[in-house]
Amino acid sequence: MAVTLDRPGGPVAPVVRDSTTQQRIGRIVAWVLLIGAALLALFPLYWLFVSALTPTQEVVKTPPDFFPVNASIENFRKLFAQAKDYPRWFANSLLITLSITFFHVFVDTLAGYGFAKKEFPGKGFLFAILLSTLMIPPQVTLVPLYIVTRNLNLLNNPLAVILQGTANVLGVFLMRQYIQTLPRELEDAARVDGCSELGVFWRVILPLSRPAMGALAIFTFVRHWNDYIWPLITLTKSANYTLPVGVASLQAEFQTDYGIIFAGAALAALPIIVFFLLFQRAFLEGVRMGAVKG
Amino acid sequence: MADLTANRTSASRAGAENPIVRFFKRYGWGYAFVLPSLITFSVFTLIPVVWAFIISLQNYRLNGDSTWVGFENYRLAFTTQSGVFKIAIRNTLLYTVFAVATNLFVGLVLSSLMQPLGKWAQTFFRAAYYLPTVVSAVIIGVIWRWIYNAQWGFLNYVVGLFGIPPQRWIASPDLALQSIIAQRMLTVPATAIVLFSAAMASVPKELYEAAALDGAGAIRQWWSITLPLIKSTTLFLVVLYTIASFEVFDLIQVMVPSGVGNSTQVIVTQIYQTGFQQYRYGVAAAEAFILFLMIAAAAAVQFRLLRSDVEY
Numbered sequence: 001m002a003v004t005l006d007r008p009g010g011p012v013a014p015v016v017r018d019s020t021t022q023q024r025i026g027r028i029v030a031w032v033l034l035i036g037a038a039l040l041a042l043f044p045l046y047w048l049f050v051s052a053l054t055p056t057q058e059v060v061k062t063p064p065d066f067f068p069v070n071a072s073i074e075n076f077r078k079l080f081a082q083a084k085d086y087p088r089w090f091a092n093s094l095l096i097t098l099s100i101t102f103f104h105v106f107v108d109t110l111a112g113y114g115f116a117k118k119e120f121p122g123k124g125f126l127f128a129i130l131l132s133t134l135m136i137p138p139q140v141t142l143v144p145l146y147i148v149t150r151n152l153n154l155l156n157n158p159l160a161v162i163l164q165g166t167a168n169v170l171g172v173f174l175m176r177q178y179i180q181t182l183p184r185e186l187e188d189a190a191r192v193d194g195c196s197e198l199g200v201f202w203r204v205i206l207p208l209s210r211p212a213m214g215a216l217a218i219f220t221f222v223r224h225w226n227d228y229i230w231p232l233i234t235l236t237k238s239a240n241y242t243l244p245v246g247v248a249s250l251q252a253e254f255q256t257d258y259g260i261i262f263a264g265a266a267l268a269a270l271p272i273i274v275f276f277l278l279f280q281r282a283f284l285e286g287v288r289m290g291a292v293k294g
Numbered sequence: 295m296a297d298l299t300a301n302r303t304s305a306s307r308a309g310a311e312n313p314i315v316r317f318f319k320r321y322g323w324g325y326a327f328v329l330p331s332l333i334t335f336s337v338f339t340l341i342p343v344v345w346a347f348i349i350s351l352q353n354y355r356l357n358g359d360s361t362w363v364g365f366e367n368y369r370l371a372f373t374t375q376s377g378v379f380k381i382a383i384r385n386t387l388l389y390t391v392f393a394v395a396t397n398l399f400v401g402l403v404l405s406s407l408m409q410p411l412g413k414w415a416q417t418f419f420r421a422a423y424y425l426p427t428v429v430s431a432v433i434i435g436v437i438w439r440w441i442y443n444a445q446w447g448f449l450n451y452v453v454g455l456f457g458i459p460p461q462r463w464i465a466s467p468d469l470a471l472q473s474i475i476a477q478r479m480l481t482v483p484a485t486a487i488v489l490f491s492a493a494m495a496s497v498p499k500e501l502y503e504a505a506a507l508d509g510a511g512a513i514r515q516w517w518s519i520t521l522p523l524i525k526s527t528t529l530f531l532v533v534l535y536t537i538a539s540f541e542v543f544d545l546i547q548v549m550v551p552s553g554v555g556n557s558t559q560v561i562v563t564q565i566y567q568t569g570f571q572q573y574r575y576g577v578a579a580a581e582a583f584i585l586f587l588m589i590a591a592a593a594a595v596q597f598r599l600l601r602s603d604v605e606y
Contacts, residue, residue, distance in 0.1 A: 038423065
């Protein structure tokens with residue numbers, strides 16, 4: 001959280017080097033605003049971790065401690081003692097999210113290749129239908145999907161969440177965009193060398209698409225790791241909750257025993273923060289890919 | 295899809311002896327590659343959307359004896375539960391206007407300020423701004439509920455420093471909606487910053503050099519070169535943030551599960567309550583379609599407004 005002032009005179013664009021007083025003031029104001037925004041963005045998370053490390057009787061006092069001066073893991077111990085299902089929530093989330101991610105990386109790459117490189121009647125039409133449904137809010141399908149899930153006896157089954165997660169078509173667009181940029185000569189060369197259609201996909205397209213697949217995997221993982229409303233509707237027994245549903249349920253269950261709630265929330269936030277820091281570059285690349293059109 | 299297949303076979307039947315085999319030899323792989331995603335898309339999006347519309351015209355019962363009621367559910371959405379849905383729409387619109395305007399403005403300013411910085415500093419700020427975005431809205435909601443806590447909350451400590459008495463924030467019917475909107479306005483708009491930065495970086499440097507030669511200052515350059523050239527990104531972000539605001543649910547559900555009377559109801563919390571707490575499926579489906587219409591209308595208006603003079 002220690003946001004240090006990174007060398008104020010650091011590598012700045014050459015245009016503004018020979019600075020008048022006015023420009024220098026402008027630069028200082030810019031740094032103050034940028035660092036202020038970074039503090040504002042990170043403060044809530046910082047506060048969560050400070051609160052999670054502070055025992056409940058210490059956390060409810062004024063003025064609050066800005067640093068965890070009485071740091072202890074008491075809250076975490078209480079969390080695991082009283083919210084017995086917590087490890088299961090984590091496992092459920094992991095199972096569901098990984099399944100959805102594997103599905104999308106594989107199926108979206110196949111479809112992306114089909115739409116990018118293959119010619120077949122109705123391609124434009126099919127693609128247009130996919131595209132047009134991106135505007136439909138996901139809430140529209142909640143009621144019918146809930147009814148089917150209920151009728152198929154899949155409530156409280158992770159499969160219900162996994163299947164619903166396969167519906168998103170954003171990945172198809174990302175992969176299509178990326179694969180379109182791959183030169184056709186490589187595929188043709190492979191065909192001349194006697195590669196089957198599947199061989200072309202497996203030996204040429206897949207290896208070349210790895211960067212985009214990585215971005216898609218990370219993107220899909222985070223998106224579904226955080227899913228809330230659908231798991232909330234279909235998973236009603238504590239043992240079946242995903243992490244977001246479980247963490248939200250702590251609030252109702254432990255009311256003013258804030259320590260347990262913060263410990264549960266902090267522990268849920270930690271892996272995804274580490275994940276982001278590890279794959280930060282690929283992640284932001286994915287954000288950009290999702291937006292840059294054709 | 296059905297009539298497409300029909301067209302195809304009748305068209306290719308005019309060909310040689312075994313047109314179907316030839317057709318599949320030629321196009322089969324294309325269909326095979328897109329088929330898996332078309333299946334999941336049809337089963338989990340296309341059919342449910344059509345079915346949702348049918349349900350919205352029915353008094354839907356799980357046991358099977360549903361009755362057709364025409365557009366009655368759309369009327370019921372507005373008239374039952376003493377018109378909460380109207381309040382929800384109003385709240386959603388208020389939330390959207392403030393959220394989108396502030397987020398876009400802050401995103402534009404911050405990414406402009408980042409532009410002249412070195413690569414390392416830019417990467418650092420982008421990551422710092424983006425980090426909270428990857429954390430689940432549920433967790434962010436838990437934190438803000440704590441910050442807004444009427445007794446021990448951080449915010450009451452801060453306003454106390456300025457001599458303002460403690461407020462009840464999200465627990466008060468008068469302040470709850472404002473507090474929730476303020477939370478969104480104080481959120482650093484990371485996606486906007488990432489996309490604005492990318493768009494600004496792709497503006498050709500020669501334009502700035504030419505403008506500088508003509509004596510244009512930094513602000514003038516920003517106004518006359520940067521802003522017009524990133525306009526398509528701005529349009530995209532306005533639409534993206536508007537849709538996200540219209541669909542806000544997780545944060546509000548976690549921060550104020552009770553809705554504080556009805557003061558913090560938004561469209562999706564209403565859909566959730568109507569459908570999954572009161573089990574009025576038809577009305578919930580109708581509310582979801584009203585949300586869809588609002589999003590479509592807003593996007594159409596925004597395209598009009600922002601597209602009109604984008605020709606370059």
